[in-house]
Amino acid sequence: MEYPSKFDFYLKFKPIYNKEGNFIDYILTYVSDSFIEAVNINPKMILGKKFSEILVDMDILGFKKFYSNIIPKSKTKYEVHVKELERWYLINSFTDMSNYENNLIIYYVDITGIKQNEQPIYTIDDNVCYLKDREILLYKDRLTGLYNKNFFEEELSRLDTKRQLPISLIMGDINGLKLINDAFGHSMGDSVLKKAAEIMTDSFRDEDIISRVGGDEFVILLPMTIEKTALDIVERVKRKLENNPLEFIKINISFGTATKTSVDEDMKKIYKKAEDRMYFNKLKESKEAKLSMIKFLKNRLEKITYETKSHYDRLKDLTMMMAEALNLSEPEKEELRLLSEFHDIGKIGVSKNILQKEGRLSSEEWNDVKRHSEIGYYIAKEIKDASSIDELILTHHERWDGKGYPGLLKNDEIPLVARIFAIADAYDVMVNDRPFQTRMTKNAALKEIGEQSGSQFDPSLAKVFINLMAEEKQIV
Numbered sequence: 001m002e003y004p005s006k007f008d009f010y011l012k013f014k015p016i017y018n019k020e021g022n023f024i025d026y027i028l029t030y031v032s033d034s035f036i037e038a039v040n041i042n043p044k045m046i047l048g049k050k051f052s053e054i055l056v057d058m059d060i061l062g063f064k065k066f067y068s069n070i071i072p073k074s075k076t077k078y079e080v081h082v083k084e085l086e087r088w089y090l091i092n093s094f095t096d097m098s099n100y101e102n103n104l105i106i107y108y109v110d111i112t113g114i115k116q117n118e119q120p121i122y123t124i125d126d127n128v129c130y131l132k133d134r135e136i137l138l139y140k141d142r143l144t145g146l147y148n149k150n151f152f153e154e155e156l157s158r159l160d161t162k163r164q165l166p167i168s169l170i171m172g173d174i175n176g177l178k179l180i181n182d183a184f185g186h187s188m189g190d191s192v193l194k195k196a197a198e199i200m201t202d203s204f205r206d207e208d209i210i211s212r213v214g215g216d217e218f219v220i221l222l223p224m225t226i227e228k229t230a231l232d233i234v235e236r237v238k239r240k241l242e243n244n245p246l247e248f249i250k251i252n253i254s255f256g257t258a259t260k261t262s263v264d265e266d267m268k269k270i271y272k273k274a275e276d277r278m279y280f281n282k283l284k285e286s287k288e289a290k291l292s293m294i295k296f297l298k299n300r301l302e303k304i305t306y307e308t309k310s311h312y313d314r315l316k317d318l319t320m321m322m323a324e325a326l327n328l329s330e331p332e333k334e335e336l337r338l339l340s341e342f343h344d345i346g347k348i349g350v351s352k353n354i355l356q357k358e359g360r361l362s363s364e365e366w367n368d369v370k371r372h373s374e375i376g377y378y379i380a381k382e383i384k385d386a387s388s389i390d391e392l393i394l395t396h397h398e399r400w401d402g403k404g405y406p407g408l409l410k411n412d413e414i415p416l417v418a419r420i421f422a423i424a425d426a427y428d429v430m431v432n433d434r435p436f437q438t439r440m441t442k443n444a445a446l447k448e449i450g451e452q453s454g455s456q457f458d459p460s461l462a463k464v465f466i467n468l469m470a471e472e473k474q475i476v
Helices: 035-039 051-057 063-068 149-159 177-184 186-203 227-243 267-304 309-325 330-342 345-349 363-370 372-381 387-395 416-431 442-451 459-471
Strands: 009-017 023-031 076-082 087-095 104-110 128-130 167-174 209-212 217-222 253-260
Touching: 009 035, 023 051, 051 063, 149 209, 149 217, 167 186, 167 227, 167 267, 177 186, 177 267, 177 345, 177 372, 186 209, 186 217, 186 227, 217 227, 227 253, 253 267, 267 345, 309 330, 309 416, 309 459, 330 387, 330 416, 345 372, 363 372, 372 387, 387 416, 416 442, 416 459, 442 459
Parallel strands: none
Antiparallel strands: 009 023, 009 104, 076 087, 087 104, 167 217, 167 253, 209 217
């Protein structure tokens, strides 16, 4: 980890306006902790004073040069040599637009070492990085190391000139990131973002501006690049993503490209065109990416648990038998089919070591297992085919007596479909072989369901199931 120079610091000023709403001055409201050591001035001498008042008392750190050219909401960068401190500074000023006050921020970065050809790297905080090139102050995304939105917008404005034409923009959006976060946790989602950033960085030129501008969105600015070249690069990135999965996850990104070829074209419209094309491609690609992810999740689930296709098929048979006896509607039957297939998809978010542990689980481990219905709920919301049963996945482990999990419902508050499924699932688990568990006979399993009637299971549904199973000799 790199640390800032002890001579780096920053100041914050609040703008002042007259009654007519015109800007007249700034008031210094904050100095960073490093200010005293860097400048050897007591902050109390200047805090709360107007910019103009500070200049009357002292000319420190190039204030006069800055004040004579001050323009609200503008950005400036310049170097200054402070004779009194015998240090060089790179000064970067900008307006903080994150709140209504529009505070002026001025960063002072000690570049004395660079001037002496030492070329250190400085970092003030997680969001601002200073590279070896002393000409530019680069704002960096903390997670990926790419440029952030503020820097991208600054460079877009700076490079929007005739000399840089044609200028291409590439917009990118990671498909299924929310699904990855829900299934594997945000640490895996962060790893996906970093891996995507690494591949993109390896695919573009040094002069291209690669930025993360949102949670799962990227934009790349390519000066002096025709659209065909930009499209070729996109294909290269997609191939690298396909061939370089993160552990067991293939990263999929939808891209959109647009190019400014004439000075008369509005760069905002070029940006919007790239964005629209990206979203159009995402409509086509995100579904395929999610289907691929779901297929992977189900295959992986079979490997780390005992949720096999034969288990799903038996559950469909058992639940359809109940559905016919109870004269359920077609939508309810479809919900049972889907629940048979996706009920335990949330176990993909539970540690393999816990799912395959021999012997009794600790209370903490059991709490992790119980979370699978909640995880499955969030995953199902991202799957078009399963979104209609997200709440059924959440409640399929509720008990008639209210002692199930997540413990939200009891008795007939639990959806009918979930109550039916709970009986079928318990029966199938009891009568089929599983590691660390001896299978029960059909009669023993039915007896267990009868004994749990009124506590774990809906008593009327348990009676129906037991009677049906006594008649249905083909189902074992």
